[in-house]
Amino acid sequence: MTEVRVPTLGESVTEATVATWFKKPGDAVAVDEMLCELETDKVTVEVPAPIAGTLTEIVAAEGDTVGVDALLAQISEGGAAKKTDTDDTPKPEEKVPSSSDTGPSDIRPRDDEEPAETPKSNGTEMDIMVPTLGESVTEATVSTWFKKPGQAFQADEMLCELETDKVSVEVPAPAAGVMTKLLAEEGATVEAGGKLAVMSTDGSAAVSAPSAPAATAAPATASKDVEDAPSAKKMMAENNLTDVKGTGKDGRVMKEDVLKALASPAPAVVQAAPPRAPVAADQDSREERVKMTRLRQTIARRLKESQNTAAMLTTYNDVDMTEVMALRNEYKDLFLKKHGVKLGFMSFFTKACVHALNEVPEVNAEIDGTDVVYKKYVNMGIAAGTPTGLVVPVINDADQMSFAGIEKAIAAMGAKARDGKLTMAEMQGGTFTISNGGVYGSLMSSPILNPPQSGILGMHKIQDRPMAINGEVVIRPMMYLALSYDHRIVDGKGAVTFLVRVKEALEDPRRLLMDL
Missing domain, CATH: 2.40.50.100 (RNA polymerase II/Efflux pump adaptor protein, barrel-sandwich hybrid domain)
Incomplete structure (x- = not known):
């Protein structure tokens, strides 16, 4: 096996x-x-x-x-093995099919009764345990119970949701049965491997559970015939989507379906505003509370960890984009015809950063305990915004690539990022990152480090500004540059030198060809 x-x-x-x-x-x-x-x-x-x-x-x-x-x-490795359910399904001789013993009072414990009495009498009791919460996570908070004592459920139906400091964890039913007793109420803190509740796998109890409250229990059960993927449900809630066509098994809505729905234009639905009510009565309608997606939680955690760990500092400069823009305009058509990809600014900035990293290697290094690890290669991270959050695909060995190779890699990674098809391998191993806030109109900002990297370059909007050149005031297309760096291993001299070298390479692109 x-x-x-x-x-x-x-x-x-x-x-x-x-x-x-x-x-x-x-x-x-x-x-x-x-x-x-x-x-x-x-x-x-x-x-x-x-x-x-x-x-x-x-x-x-x-x-x-x-x-x-x-x-x-x-x-x-052999032939098809028969599926055995003896561990999860009670044997016929264990059931007590008497109709007089299957009323709601037999499965719903009262405050003045021993909660474990009834389940033990008709079936097999099982503990519902806290699952593995992940590396270094030892406890969680019970967020929501989807089932109450006395309610029946199917195998793998979601019973409750736990929240840790990193992610939300859903706890499925280990087998079909009836909830007997909740050991941890909503809001309680539980440890990994601890007990959450007790259930009974008695078949007769499971059948009889909805007999009394049939009018309310039946619709709730029917609505959960096909469970959408948890990530899809959270993404739909965050973006207020209610009607997404599922392509998964039995019409299940998957994460890709929600991404496709977000990417495609939808007709605007204008709802009539309700009559204005007094502030006290209208307070709830003026706010909306939604849970953060797992990606957003991860982004928040990693950015905060970066601020808490690194001695982060930012230095600024500006660059005259005249020569780069002229060179790009002169060769962009020929470049597209020969290489099949457009010539953008990112390949110039990537080449300029590679050139500067060779001169200031500490910006291309990282701290590992008490050691500094210098990277003799450049795996360039290119930050990209997607409908679900910020991702940073990595172009491996960017220092060995041509302008065309860099542009092709950026285009391929950007398409995968928008479609949500990036693999984990494509977002790992970066040694330095470039973030372009200029595409959104940002004039100046301080980018946050992408740990464990020690440097990140922030690009910004190109804006015509008056500049004093050779004693004359001329209008030039200028861009502010920002380098955030880890001051624990990068000194101010190295950071300023790096940014000056990037500026020099962009203002005179011929320096890149001659390695100057």
Whole structure:
């Protein structure tokens, strides 16, 4: 029997959600055939079969949150193994089918009764445990219970949601049954591996649970026949989307479906404003509270960690873009015809930064404990805004690439970022980052370091300004540049020298060709 486990998800990513299973227990699989798809807060990860054989058991169902190296499924090398449910399904002889014992009072404990009495009498009790919360995370807060004592549920149906300081974790039902007792109420703090609740797997109790409150329980159960992907639900809530066509299994809405809906134009819906009410009565309608997406939580955490860890400082300069713009205008048509990609400004800035990093290597270094690791290569991170948040795809070995190679790589990474198809490998290993706030109209800003990197260059809007040149006032296209750096290993002299070298290379692009 071979175990299928969650692969490494990438730097600082400790868990994922099982989005789709492409195989069922009993199906034959070939080596490297895709078994399932996982969703993280940044990308979608496909899990291939490690061997050829038969999928024997699925341990983590669709919608489950799993940590790195968690068990997903098992594959046998022989023929199709029969699915065994004896662990999760009570044996017939354990059931007590008497109708007189199946009323709501038998499954809903009262305050004056022993809560565990009834479930033990008719079925098998199971503890609902706090799942693995991720690396270095030891506790969580119970955010929401979706089931109450006495309510029935199906296997893998979401029972509650936990919140940690990094992500939200959904807890699925380990088997079909009835909620017996909640051990941790909403707002309570629980430890990893601790008990959340007790459930009964008694079949007769599960059937009888909705008999009394049928009018209210039935619709709630019916509405959860097809659960959308958790990341898709959060993204829909954040963007106020209610009608997204799902392409997943049984019409399930996936993260890609929401991204597509956000990218496509939609007709504006104008709602009539309600009559103005007194401030006290209208207060709730003036505010809206939505949960942060996992990507937004990760961005917030990493940026704050950067501020708390690095001794960050920013130095500024400005650059006359006259020569770069003239060179680009002269060769852009020929460049497009020969290389099949447009000549933009990013390749000039990338080349200029590579040139400056060779002279000031500490800006291309990082701190590891008490050591400084100098990188003898340049993996350039290019920050890109997407509908769901900021991502930084990395162009590996940018110092070895031509202008055309850099432009092609930037175009390919930008398309993947917009479509939400970047892999974790494509966002790792950066040694320096360029962020272009000018595309949004920013005139000047102080970029935040992308840890563990020690430098980030901020580009800004090109604006015509009067400049004194050779004793005359002339109008020139100017851009402010900002270099944020980690003062722990980069001194002020090195930071200023780096920015001056970038300025010189852009104001006289011939220096790049002659390595001056």
